[in-house]
Amino acid sequence: MTITVRLAALGLAACLAGPAVAQDSYKTAIDGTFAPHAMPKLGGGIEGFNVDLTDELANRLGAEIDLTATQWSGLLPALQAGTYDFIVAPTTITKERAANLLFSEGYLNTDYLFITKKGAPEITDLKQFEGKTIAVNKGSVYDSWARGLEDEIGWTVESYGTNSDAVQAVLSGRAFANVAGNTASAWAVKKNPNLANSYLYKTGLVWGMPFRKGDEELRNKIEAALECMKADGFIAGLHEKWFGFAPAEDSAAVVVQPGYGEPGFEGYQDIEHELSCS
Structure with a gap:
């Protein structure tokens, strides 16, 4: 139940595919210069909304999550190449992206x-x-x-x-x-x-977490944790901590969507399920 933060060397090497990781260990990445979602902190490492979110994901999944801070431009290619299991960097869900990637439901509005x-x-x-x-x-x-x-x-x-x-x-x-x-x-x-x-x-767009196509099992597992964070107010608390005010009651930080994925986009699964939050 830990998160390991790495500051990655930048370049094409970040996009090389690697072997699959164990079920209770995942690799993810973020743009480490996108404040207040991830940014350098005094003494080394990074901090921010999405760093805290990743840490809580590790706790709720009972897993180890290896978080790499690198450039935004290489994140999605590296995900597709198998370097990462999913991406925790804020990623706008669009029809074009949903045609090539699998997305969780949105967890923040991007306006x-x-x-x-x-x-x-x-x-x-x-x-x-x-x-x-x-x-x-x-x-x-x-x-x-x-x-x-x-x-x-x-x-x-x-x-x-x-x-x-x-x-x-x-x-x-x-x-x-x-x-x-x-x-x-x-x-x-x-x-x-x-x-x-x-x-x-308001743009009507939201940020979600991208996964590779065909990885519905992992997407649904992580989304279930995200839904519990919405239901018990954890994400709302992070919203106040990092942005200075509470999210609106109808915002993506609060509303739990039906099924898995973001409704209206490719990859959405209309599967009824109940929250199972510990």
């Missing part, structure tokens, strides 16, 4: 969250950003999304080399708001008392 300086006017509709300057991380999905709405909303989009620079633009008054992923934005607010959460744009 867009605007943040402003504390005390800024409340925003309840995108159109209220008309005439405002929005700071984004250059080249990100939030950059292209915001620029695609410039004419419709009437806001001005300014791009910065990093999202940290975009957040600093808000603090300095060069921009009214910054938009990024909901968890990264919430983490920025949690760390800076001069910032505040603002408008939440």
Whole structure:
């Protein structure tokens, strides 16, 4: 019932296939630089929402989980090659990915969250950003999304080399708001008392854990543990710890889906089952 964290050497070697591991021992991986899901900590190792989630998975499965921190770009190819049994890094479930991978049900929503300086006017509709300057991380999905709405909303989009620079633009008054992923934005607010959460744009998408096609037995076993974490409030507790607020009652962090997998996507199994949580 342990989690071993490894900082992997980066490169193509990470994608080489390896032999299957024992039933009570699993290999998984994460992007170790995606705060607050996984990030370096003082004294070595990594910490974050998904690190805690992996640790609890090991406890509930009564298994050893070897967690490797490496680059995001190599995670899914390495999973397909057999290097890992599943991936704990936040992975958006899409129809394209579900055609090639098997997914657990979602455990977090992946939305867009605007943040402003504390005390800024409340925003309840995108159109209220008309005439405002929005700071984004250059080249990100939030950059292209915001620029695609410039004419419709009437806001001005300014791009910065990093999202940290975009957040600093808000603090300095060069921009009214910054938009990024909901968890990264919430983490920025949690760390800076001069910032505040603002408008939440819901994408309808969720993060799940990917497995190889045909590995329904392992997917269902790990999903059963995830469902118990939702039911007893463990994931909600992690949400408050790392993001600074409780998840909504209808969010993926709370709602246990029927069957196995995310409904509406390839790989979903409509199998009725009861929770068996110890």
